[in-house]
Amino acid sequence: MPYVRILPENKIIKVIKGKRLLDILIENNIKIPSYCGGAGWCGKCKVKILDKGISLACQTYVEEDLTIKLLKEEGTDINIQKDFWENSNFILSPVITLQAFSLEIPSLSDSRSDLERILAIKENIYLRDIFVLRKLPIFLRKNNYKGKLVLFENEIIDVREEELKRVYGIALDIGTTTLVGHILDLTDGSDIDSYSTENPQLPYGADIISRINFIIHNPDGLQILRDRLIKTLIEIIQNLCKKNNINLNDVYALSITGNSVMTHIFLGVTPENIAFSPFVPVFRNMMILDSRDIFGNLFNAKVYVFPLISGYVGGDVVAGIIATNLLNEKGNIMLIDIGTNGEIVLKSKDALFACATAAGPAFEGSNISHGMIAKNGAICHVWLEGTVKFEVIGNMEEKGICGSGLLDAISVMLDLRIIDLTGRFIKGEEFCLGRVKITQKDVREFQLAKSAIRAGIEVLLNKADITYKDIDKIYVSGSFGSYLNKKNAIKTGLLPNIPLEKIILVGNSAIGGAKMILLNRFLMKDAEKIKEEVNYVDLSSDKKFQEKFIKYMYFGEEDQCLMKENID
Amino acid sequence: MEILKEVANAVIFGDRKGIQELVEKALNEGISPEDIINKGLLSGMSVIGERFKKNEIFVPEVLVSARAMQKGMEILKPLIAKSLGIIKGKIVIGTVKGDLHDIGKNLVAMMLEGAGYQIIDLGIDVPPERFVQAIKENRPDVVGMSALLTTTMPQMKVTIDVIEKEGLRDKVKIIVGGAPVTEEFAKEIGADGYAEDAYSAVELVNRLLKVS
Numbered sequence: 001m002p003y004v005r006i007l008p009e010n011k012i013i014k015v016i017k018g019k020r021l022l023d024i025l026i027e028n029n030i031k032i033p034s035y036c037g038g039a040g041w042c043g044k045c046k047v048k049i050l051d052k053g054i055s056l057a058c059q060t061y062v063e064e065d066l067t068i069k070l071l072k073e074e075g076t077d078i079n080i081q082k083d084f085w086e087n088s089n090f091i092l093s094p095v096i097t098l099q100a101f102s103l104e105i106p107s108l109s110d111s112r113s114d115l116e117r118i119l120a121i122k123e124n125i126y127l128r129d130i131f132v133l134r135k136l137p138i139f140l141r142k143n144n145y146k147g148k149l150v151l152f153e154n155e156i157i158d159v160r161e162e163e164l165k166r167v168y169g170i171a172l173d174i175g176t177t178t179l180v181g182h183i184l185d186l187t188d189g190s191d192i193d194s195y196s197t198e199n200p201q202l203p204y205g206a207d208i209i210s211r212i213n214f215i216i217h218n219p220d221g222l223q224i225l226r227d228r229l230i231k232t233l234i235e236i237i238q239n240l241c242k243k244n245n246i247n248l249n250d251v252y253a254l255s256i257t258g259n260s261v262m263t264h265i266f267l268g269v270t271p272e273n274i275a276f277s278p279f280v281p282v283f284r285n286m287m288i289l290d291s292r293d294i295f296g297n298l299f300n301a302k303v304y305v306f307p308l309i310s311g312y313v314g315g316d317v318v319a320g321i322i323a324t325n326l327l328n329e330k331g332n333i334m335l336i337d338i339g340t341n342g343e344i345v346l347k348s349k350d351a352l353f354a355c356a357t358a359a360g361p362a363f364e365g366s367n368i369s370h371g372m373i374a375k376n377g378a379i380c381h382v383w384l385e386g387t388v389k390f391e392v393i394g395n396m397e398e399k400g401i402c403g404s405g406l407l408d409a410i411s412v413m414l415d416l417r418i419i420d421l422t423g424r425f426i427k428g429e430e431f432c433l434g435r436v437k438i439t440q441k442d443v444r445e446f447q448l449a450k451s452a453i454r455a456g457i458e459v460l461l462n463k464a465d466i467t468y469k470d471i472d473k474i475y476v477s478g479s480f481g482s483y484l485n486k487k488n489a490i491k492t493g494l495l496p497n498i499p500l501e502k503i504i505l506v507g508n509s510a511i512g513g514a515k516m517i518l519l520n521r522f523l524m525k526d527a528e529k530i531k532e533e534v535n536y537v538d539l540s541s542d543k544k545f546q547e548k549f550i551k552y553m554y555f556g557e558e559d560q561c562l563m564k565e566n567i568d
Numbered sequence: 569m570e571i572l573k574e575v576a577n578a579v580i581f582g583d584r585k586g587i588q589e590l591v592e593k594a595l596n597e598g599i600s601p602e603d604i605i606n607k608g609l610l611s612g613m614s615v616i617g618e619r620f621k622k623n624e625i626f627v628p629e630v631l632v633s634a635r636a637m638q639k640g641m642e643i644l645k646p647l648i649a650k651s652l653g654i655i656k657g658k659i660v661i662g663t664v665k666g667d668l669h670d671i672g673k674n675l676v677a678m679m680l681e682g683a684g685y686q687i688i689d690l691g692i693d694v695p696p697e698r699f700v701q702a703i704k705e706n707r708p709d710v711v712g713m714s715a716l717l718t719t720t721m722p723q724m725k726v727t728i729d730v731i732e733k734e735g736l737r738d739k740v741k742i743i744v745g746g747a748p749v750t751e752e753f754a755k756e757i758g759a760d761g762y763a764e765d766a767y768s769a770v771e772l773v774n775r776l777l778k779v780s
Contacts, residue, residue, distance in 0.1 A: 213718045275719035276666030277693050423626055440623050447626065540668040541692075550671070553628045 002062050006030060007050075007069040015062050021047070022057040026203045032070070034058060034203045044366065045203075046071055094186040095304070095521040096152055096167050096252045098160075099125075103145040114140055118156065121149060127156045129290075131300070135159065150252055152288075152302045153521065157252060168192075168251045169301075170237055171514035173316065174229065174258030174266055175199060176208055176340040177364050177373055178479065180511050181236040183244060186253065189519050193244050194511075195236050198373075200228040201265075206366040207340050208261040212275040215265075226268050234295055254291060254303045257514040259341065260314035263305060266294075274311035277540070284308045286527060304517065304524065307531035310538075312356035317343045318530050319513025322523055324475045324506060326352070327530065331472035332464070334457065336495075337509060338403070338478040340364050342453040345534070348464035352530070355537040357456040362449035363403030363480045370436040372400030373479070379433055380483045382408035384415060390433050398434045404483035409438055410446055411488035414555055421555045423447050447553050450494040455548035456539060457496060463537060468496030477509035493552055571597055572608040575640065579612025582632030587640045601647040605684070609640045613682050617767025627671070630766065634678040641682060655686045657777050660702045660740075661712040662690030664727060667720035672746060675766040676712060683770045685710075696723075696730035703736050710773055713759075715746040724749075725757040741776045745769060 004013045004024060015024050022045055025032045034045040038058035045057040048069040057068075101121045104110055112120075114136050119125060127133060139147065139159050150158040150167065166187045173180040180196040204214045204225060215221035241248050256266060260281050264271035269282045286307040291299060306315025317337060321327065324335050326347045335345040342357040365371030365378075372378050376394030379401040383389055390405070392398045401409065409431065413419045418427045423443050431438040461467060474495065476484055486503045489495040495503065506512070517523045539545040571594045578587040594604045616633045619625045659680055663673050670692045681687045688706050690698055699711060711731070715721045724744050731737050743761040744754050754762035761776055763769035 209717055209719055216719065216722075272719075275717065277668050422629065424624060444623075444626060546671055550628050550631055553626060 003065045004062055005065075005067040007067065009070075017063060018061050020058065021060040021062055021066075021068070022203070024062065025057055030070070032057060032203055034205070038205075091520060092189045093520050093522065094169070094189070094253075095302070095518055095524075096150060096157075096169065096186045098164065098167060098187075099149040099151055100162065101147060101149060103140070105145055117145075118149070118159070122151075124154045125149070125151065125156055126154060129155075129157060132156060132158055152253065155302075157302060158300060164250070166250065168241075168246055169253035169255070169518035170240060170251055171255045171511055171518055172233060172236065172257070173319075173508060173511040173514055174233075174256065174262040175316070175510070176211075176259060176262060177202065177206070179229075179232060179236060180508060181233075181240055182511060182515055183240040183246065183251075184515060184518055186518065191515065192246075193240055195239050195243075197232060197236065199262075200232045201225050206364070208259065208271075209275060211261060211265070212272055215270060216272050216275075222265065222268065222270055225265050229262075229266060230295065234298065237295075237298075248299045251299055252301045253518055254301050255306070255514040255517050256303060257306045257315045257319040257510045259316050259343075260308045260311050263308060263315050267305070279311040279538070281308055281311045284310075284531060286524065286531070306514070306517075307527055309354055309531060309534045310356075310536040312341065313343055313354045313534070313536055316510035317345060317354060318527050319511070319517070320475075320477055320509035321345055321352075321513070321530050321534075322516055322526055323509040323512030324477075327526055329473075332466055332470050333472055334460075334474045335509065336453065336457070336474060336476050338363055338453065338476065338480040338484075342449075342456065344453070344456045344460055346460040346464055348466055348470075351464065352534045353460045353463050353537055354534045355456050355460060355539050357452040357539060362445045363406070363478075365400065365402055367445045368401065368406060368442045369439050370400045371406070371442075372402055374402040374404065374483060378402035379405035379409070379436055381405060381485065382412050382433060384412055388412060388416075388433065398436050401433065401436050401438070402483070403480035404485065405433075406438070406442070406446055407450075407488050407492060407494065408485050409433060410443060410555075411485070411491050413438070413443075414491065419443055419555075423553075423555065446492075447555075450492055451549055451552040454493055454495070454552040455545050458548045458552070459537060459539060459542055459545050462544060463535070468498060471496070471498050471502065474498065474503045475506050475509065476503060477506045479508065482507045492555055569599070569607065572599065572604065572611075575604060575608030576612035576615070579609055579633050579637045579640070580615050582629065582636045584632075584636045584639050587636050588643065591640045591643050595643075595647075601644040605641070605644055605648070605682075609637045609644075610682055613637050613679065614767070617679070617765075617770075620765065621767060627675075631671070631675060634675060634682070634766075637682050638678055656684040656779050657709040657773070658686045658688065658706060659710045659712055659773065660688045660690065660699065660706060660708040661714070662694035662699065662702075663692040663714045663716075663746075664720055664723035665693055665695045666723060667715050667717055668692045669714070669716035669746075672716065672766070673712075673714040676714070676745065676763075676769045679766040679770050680712075680773060683774070685773065696727040699727050700730055700734050700736065703731065703734075703740055708740060709777055710741045710743060712743045712745070712769070714744075715749060718748045721746070721748055721753065724759070728758055741773075743769070743772055743776070 001014050022038050032045050046054050047057050049055050050067040103117045146162050148160045148164050149156050169184045169186045171182045179199050182194045183192045205211050261271040273280045287305040289303040291301040291303050306318050308314045332348045337343045345354045365373050377399030378393045379390050379398050380393050381391040413431050420426050425440050486500045490497050575590045578590050620630050661677050677687045677689050713724050741760040744759045745763050751762045761772045763772040
């Protein structure tokens, strides 16, 4: 059996001859990006093989002893902009409440059971958790029949000492690319801290389709993806508690939001049928689970899982609708979440429409030669100021370009007539920003992605029988949405030509909604209402979408669209 | 033959309105429908194919040109059928089960039609049984399958297996295509050919059926 030595860690692994290097690295928990899931086209899993040069790990089969060097990728410091709704005032009525009690001490004249005594504290409360029942007799006698009930709505989920003042909740957003966690104080509503890291499923593919593929083709695929996810979520939870000196036992509620595929995987339910027409999910309902069923005996909390709208419009969109208060706002309002998928919601009159576009991961960096997600080292803004200037996240040397940077770069390329309105290079063959290059293929990928989103916008406007001129507001969310240059979004045709002040960047709206639901339990009803009322529009079978997808592939406003009359 | 050049140019620029007039003008000048197709419409389309391959133009231009070509074909097709009835071959085409994408498949169909093949387009989300039925009913020379998703690609193999089981495999050539499909994949599932783009698909079919 050959050995693989991995530098710079100097880790040595004994492997089965003929095994694929990428699989070896993943199985040994060595961080390696692979957006295409090992299909050989994304080029992200490059390693240096000593004496042989650069090679793709997914295309390398280990036949003899090898020494490889990992090419450095940045750590987990992903920047997410500060959320805008922190300013918006809303009523605090957290999912977890504390109820202080001081019980009559039992006597021969009052020999009610321990539980009866507890249930008499407040109307309608009940106990289902056998662990709490087991704890009860010892707790009551040790604490002199005084303490606090921890309630989730009317359910007693714990009994705690009188001194307990604060309880906490954690909101988790399971993105295809990024996992985000926020820890909140459920007694005063404050957002204490946040933590984000890459989705550990990334080596199995950048998009949900490659993840599903992995599940279909590997008998343990679902288990592997789920285990990785749960392990990293636990790390996030522990990290948030440790950093803020919070006892894990004081965390009583979690809210989980994610797209439909991620939500399925989180629950260990196969998402495979979402990949094929007619795209059927296993469930759409919200779930309230016991944390011990998911995270083991680490802590005891209620886990709220957002409902799903369809196979391609998930709980992250429901959370986004809650965060932007779409249910209650008046006028024609859009919410566009640009992540690995692009989901679009339109509220018009009293109707809600939603669709998902396969924007592809172009806005999150894969499929782009020097693409990367919005983290340290990514070019996030490009502009003209005499010469071409650019800004790098983290103020360091440029390592790649993220979605917003690409949008700006393409806009600059249009201004400088490096590319024409059809997207073709008319000056040179590539556009350089320091060490980062943008090629013809990258421009094409961008065109496909932006046109998919724009066509989705237009289809929804059609459904509501309005035009872009009727739009009162567009909320743009997603990490791409945090750095987006509105002018360039219009110039490239990604967004329709509406006054800039009507476009509002809201950062990660999914985590916003997940946080809000922890702080206001009545929003769970809103989430149910959203699930029921949103009309899902399937674009893949929509003829108009395909027409529009072609129509918006070029740059410039639609009125100048070169081929307009020939395409309609 | 200035007029044929004009027809070709109308295809290249996607001038769907102008092409009608030009084709009629060419017919009035006494040029045969076959020549208008081959030296006008198709020569324009092959310029587009080349440019697309070289990355000079993008999907919209190809589609617009293909539609202009189709407009021309609409006028000429009845005339060919009447005069000679030459059809280079019959092709059944469709997007496999579970997959609803059809831009690429339509483009291939249009290009093949332009190249003189008769197309039976089964549309999208086509289960193996529908392919089998279409083979039995139409006796095509070639069956073309398209898939845009990595999850639906395996349906190509399933379809080939069903065709095989029905004893029809040696009656047709099977070709596959679509963004995630590769030459190796085509070989692996036992297809007769793979084409990277619509233009290459015509070359592939010509090669398989030994026509030029």
